[in-house]
Amino acid sequence: MSTDTRPAPARLSRAALPLLTAALRPAVDPAELRTRVVHFGLGAFHRAHQAVYTEHAAARSGEPWGITAVAPRSADTVRAMHDQDCLYSLTERRPDGPVPRVVGSVVGALAMRPDAEAVDALLADPEVTVVTLTVTEKGYHRSAATGGLDPTAAPVAADLAAPPGAPLTTVIGRLATGLAARMRTDAPPVTVVSCDNMADNGAALARVVRDFVRASAWPDREAVLERMASAVAFPATVVDRIVPATSEADRAPATVALGFHDALPVAAEPYRSWVLEDSFAAARPRWELDGALFVPDVAPYQLTKLRLLNGAHSALAHLGTVAGHTTIADALAADWGERLVRALCAEVAPTLPAGGPDPVAYADDLVVRFRNPAMRHLLRQIGSDSSLKITERWLPALRSLRAHGREAPVLELALAAWALSTRPGCDAFTDPAADELAACWRSDGHPAATVRALLRVVGADDLADDSALVTAVTARLPALRAGHVDI
Numbered sequence: 030m031s032t033d034t035r036p037a038p039a040r041l042s043r044a045a046l047p048l049l050t051a052a053l054r055p056a057v058d059p060a061e062l063r064t065r066v067v068h069f070g071l072g073a074f075h076r077a078h079q080a081v082y083t084e085h086a087a088a089r090s091g092e093p094w095g096i097t098a099v100a101p102r103s104a105d106t107v108r109a110m111h112d113q114d115c116l117y118s119l120t121e122r123r124p125d126g127p128v129p130r131v132v133g134s135v136v137g138a139l140a141m142r143p144d145a146e147a148v149d150a151l152l153a154d155p156e157v158t159v160v161t162l163t164v165t166e167k168g169y170h171r172s173a174a175t176g177g178l179d180p181t182a183a184p185v186a187a188d189l190a191a192p193p194g195a196p197l198t199t200v201i202g203r204l205a206t207g208l209a210a211r212m213r214t215d216a217p218p219v220t221v222v223s224c225d226n227m228a229d230n231g232a233a234l235a236r237v238v239r240d241f242v243r244a245s246a247w248p249d250r251e252a253v254l255e256r257m258a259s260a261v262a263f264p265a266t267v268v269d270r271i272v273p274a275t276s277e278a279d280r281a282p283a284t285v286a287l288g289f290h291d292a293l294p295v296a297a298e299p300y301r302s303w304v305l306e307d308s309f310a311a312a313r314p315r316w317e318l319d320g321a322l323f324v325p326d327v328a329p330y331q332l333t334k335l336r337l338l339n340g341a342h343s344a345l346a347h348l349g350t351v352a353g354h355t356t357i358a359d360a361l362a363a364d365w366g367e368r369l370v371r372a373l374c375a376e377v378a379p380t381l382p383a384g385g386p387d388p389v390a391y392a393d394d395l396v397v398r399f400r401n402p403a404m405r406h407l408l409r410q411i412g413s414d415s416s417l418k419i420t421e422r423w424l425p426a427l428r429s430l431r432a433h434g435r436e437a438p439v440l441e442l443a444l445a446a447w448a449l450s451t452r453p454g455c456d457a458f459t460d461p462a463a464d465e466l467a468a469c470w471r472s473d474g475h476p477a478a479t480v481r482a483l484l485r486v487v488g489a490d491d492l493a494d495d496s497a498l499v500t501a502v503t504a505r506l507p508a509l510r511a512g513h514v515d516i
């Protein structure tokens with residue numbers, strides 16, 4: 030047995046940067062950046078997407094756009110970020126080998142609750158003109174029935190009832206409070222950019238923020254709303270990059286590649302894209318210098334991405350789990366994997382507005398991206414929170430197909446696999462509505478009644494009332510229960 034007596038590598042830090050090879054160093058010197066962007070959501074996705082675009086925009090424009098990222102929950106991540114001067118490595122997982130480097134655009138990290146005052150100070154800071162968010166669908170606390178803020182959701186109700194100055198739990202509450210403070214000081218306009226996977230995400234975010242202000246007890250809420258209407262823009266955006274949650278297996282190679290210990294590495298596919306609605310209220314990083322596309326209307330891109338990429342991801346997650354697979358690449362290697370992706374894209378294509386990417390070429394690219402053998406993207410990660418995801422990814426397309434009298438066998442099959450995952454005791458995925466969904470499986474109930482009840486839980490009463498659809502989904506259950514995916 031040999032004992033390794035070499036000292037552990039030092040922690041990644043700004044002092045380490047000059048010691049890295051040029052290929053590993055950030056595109057910008059973080060010491061030259063200032064916080065001009067506040068980001069909510071310190072997860073892997075942000076660090077592999079917007080942080081990269083912002084870094085390149087700063088490097089190419091010479092403008093000092095730095096990001097302070099706010100972690101809604103995890104103070105541990107914030108501490109780890111501080112321990113390494115907010116630097117971290119990003120490894121592109123190319124099929125022919127990993128390509129690591131350090132990203133330098135994040136210059137501050139705050140924990141939303143303990144650092145509430147600092148977060149509000151930044152939101153009111155005239156230098157900060159962009160706020161971005163990656164808080165996932167559940168961070169918006171939208172009501173399935175109305176699409177607006179759900180004031181009965183426990184954390185929302187608690188934030189609305191909190192005394193002034195108390196730390197808040199929801200990002201929407203914190204953002205609304207911070208923006209209100211900015212409006213009161215007449216600070217310059219600001220743009221708030223939702224980077225989550227929802228149709229019309231800008232309008233969705235604007236609505237829940239305004240709903241929070243409207244439901245607050247602030248005496249000046251009408252004045253705040255009025256000023257917000259002219260001084261806060263909420264453009265829609267489509268973000269795209271496959272970034273699996275960082276796993277233990279990512280840490281050691283990152284440290285080896287850098288020669289410095291990195292507790293917060295991120296690994297992502299090489300592909301990335303960002304399409305933004307060109308309606309900003311104030312200065313922004315020149316993300317277009319790094320390939321971001323500014324367009325008048327993102328809807329064709331948004332719906333294509335949500336229904337094809339995310340729709341296929343969710344279908345692979347549920348059907349792959351039924352068939353005993355663990356990752357997207359495994360599910361794609363099944364004899365039905367590629368067929369599923371192509372069939373789903375072909376089925377959904379007629380529901381997409383004109384002006385977006387060509388669905389056939391898009392499906393070709395998806396197969397290549399999903400098949401990347403260097404990626405380990407867990408079906409468990411993608412299938413979690415499905416009660417919120419399928420309402421964006423599958424149900425609008427399904428409605429549109431049914432309204433036009435078209436067949437939807439792939440979406441029906443996917444829905445049946447999702448239904449099975451909601452059974453009591455099935456812990457393949459986590460979901461905020463898990464208890465409510467499990468309660469739909471009454472031991473004396475007919476499976477069709479269960480399918481109907483499940484659809485009602487996700488706010489799809491219209492589909493629950495569609496007997497032909499419910500019958501078709503129910504008919505798929507027995508084969509799936511036996512682990513057969515028949516496409």
Ligand code: CS2
Nearest residue numbers: 268269270271339342410411
């Ligand atoms: C995935 C997305 O976890 C999921 O639900 O479908 O995170 C997906 O990887 C990204 O949207 C790709 O841009």
